[in-house]
Amino acid sequence: MPIEPNTTHVYRFPVIQNGTHWYHSHSGYQEQIGMYGSLIFNKKENDVSFRKGIDDLPTIPVIISEWTDYKPENIQRMLSNASDWFAIKKDATQSYAEAIREGHFKTKLTNEWKRMLAMDVSDVYYDKFLINGVPESQLSQFKAGDKVRLKISNAGASTYFWLTYAGGKITVVANDGNDVEPVEVDRLIVAVSETYDIVVTIPEEGVSYELLATAEDRSGSASLYVGSGVKQLTTPLPKLKYFEGMKMMNDMMKMNGDMHDMGMEMSLQQMDMNTVMYPEVSGQNDHHHGHSNAENHQQHENHTANTTELVTLNYGMLKATEKTTLSKDLPVREMRFELTGNMNRYVWSMDNKVFSETDKILVKKGEILRITLYNNSMMRHPMHLHGFDFRVLNEHGDYSPLKNVLDIMPMETNVIEFAANTEGDWFFHCHILYHMMAGMNRVFSVGELHNPLLPNKEKAYRMLKRESNMRMYF
Known part of the structure; x- marks a missing residue:
């Protein structure tokens, strides 16, 4: 409370x-x-x-x-109204004049045809x-x-x-x-x-x-x-090549707004498609017109190997210091969530439902939840689970790392698992505050815990729904 x-x-x-x-x-x-x-x-x-x-x-x-001089409630309102103001402040508007200057007029036209907003990797200035x-x-x-x-x-x-x-x-x-x-x-x-x-x-x-x-x-x-x-000083990171990113996203997005599912080929941050926008990795004049996404990525990989040789951390490199395997005697319950959203309306959801449209997910104490998460949106989502560390299944098997926040990049599929051995109602949500407030949440209800600090759990849950979907009340 x-x-x-x-x-x-x-x-x-x-x-x-x-x-x-x-x-x-x-x-x-x-x-x-x-x-x-x-x-x-x-x-x-x-x-x-x-x-x-x-x-x-x-x-x-x-x-x-970070710090903003804006009231966060106003930020949420501006995002819901698809305002260009933050992009203008960040010099990331990608106008037609800029597109022509960068040799990406066709890219801009395709972007407009698909009714996509200007390319960006974050929402707020x-x-x-x-x-x-x-x-x-x-x-x-x-x-x-x-x-x-x-x-x-x-x-x-x-x-x-x-x-x-x-x-x-x-x-x-x-x-x-x-x-x-x-x-x-x-x-x-x-x-x-x-x-x-x-x-x-x-x-x-x-x-x-x-x-x-x-x-x-x-x-x-x-x-x-x-x-x-x-x-x-360390070398500052240069401005992103937004039109390269826009071209990549045009290739990856279907006409209905869905992303092409790359399956388990993309997981654990091991294939960062945003690399096309990184001048320090891809090179300032690295263009790949006429190539497939896979070819683009391979050329970027080759270019990286030949020039910068930067080693960037990803979740596949994380290995626990002790075995993290769960008991084979516990029942396993498989679940799948698709991370969904609409950037124009600034609605963020799971399986196309915002939090206020769903009930608690009832879980038996002691069962193992094995959850597949697929990101069918153009934004990264750091998914956070209250109350538990979960195993992030990677190539290290028994030594897969324990985390409680998992960054899932666009088109990525990841699998996590944990033993639901602590009673209570546990929040599972995107930790980008404005995504959480726009509906990307669920609650796992484990067992039948009586919490003396919550004398009216039903009312508390209704209030949580209301606050977690604040954009509906502006």
Whole structure:
């Protein structure tokens, strides 16, 4: 229940987990206006899972987010009205004049014919991007040779962030509060509400190295400098090649607005189709007119291998440090959800139904839910489950990683599973705040828990439906 103004509520719960988490308000749009923070549980040194050389490193909580001068309620209204204002602010309108200048007049015509909005990778323009509440800060206490563990949480309401580091490789050691086998990458994208623990090294004395968090649409960034001395900047990410992305989406979208289902060929972020828009990967003059999507992707892969050799993290690279397999004695219930939406009307749904049109999904305590998620929309969706970590099934089998947020890119299909062993009503939703408020939610009801703090569960559920579909009330 909401904590009423001028009242206090004490939360009491046993700490049975460790790792990097964060907290935020789930009331209205309070998350967007700053009601959030890091929540970190450290291991004890005698914990059997304690990793020397990793868990004993100096650690810094890092919470990345965004700020808007607009009221979030107005943002939702503008999105529902398909306003171009945010695209104008981000210089991402893709006019006919720009299309002609870029040699993409036919691409623009096709886009208009299919009644598609201008290409973009995010919906909202933000005035600032922040790390620990400020656009720029420094960790001057560290010196050459030091390894630092940064516990990163993305508390943005709708922004994905690319992380790059001027001091060299980034070593990923945990994700969503769960340990993973260390993996070295050049960069990673942190989905809305995801957490990552990363280790960075300071190569030289007298230099502070930039950890750059860049909004996915490249409309801005925030910087954290690690070390003291002269600032060593990392290469900023250049503006996206929107017309290349528009051409790709034209090829992938059917006339009825559905996406071509690529099946399990696309899963676990392993084939980022947005690569065609990344100048730092694809090259400024890399055009593929007349080629199929597969050929385009292969040429981009070849170009990447020959020029940049950037290693980008994906979920297929994550491997748990312990076996995560579930009991073979428990019954398995298979489910499938299609992530659907209409960008013009700004309605986001699952199986073409918004939250207010559905009932709770009744689950027997103890059964395993194995859920296939297919994204039939042009937007990424970071799907988050309350109350449970789920296995993300990848090539590591028994050691498939545990997560509670899964970024699902357009046309991707992923499979997750978890044992429904805790009673209660558990929210399952897209963590982009404006998608959640537009209806992309469900509730798993496990067992028959009586919650003394919810004397009228039916009324509470009606209120949740109302608040989770706020756009209907503007």
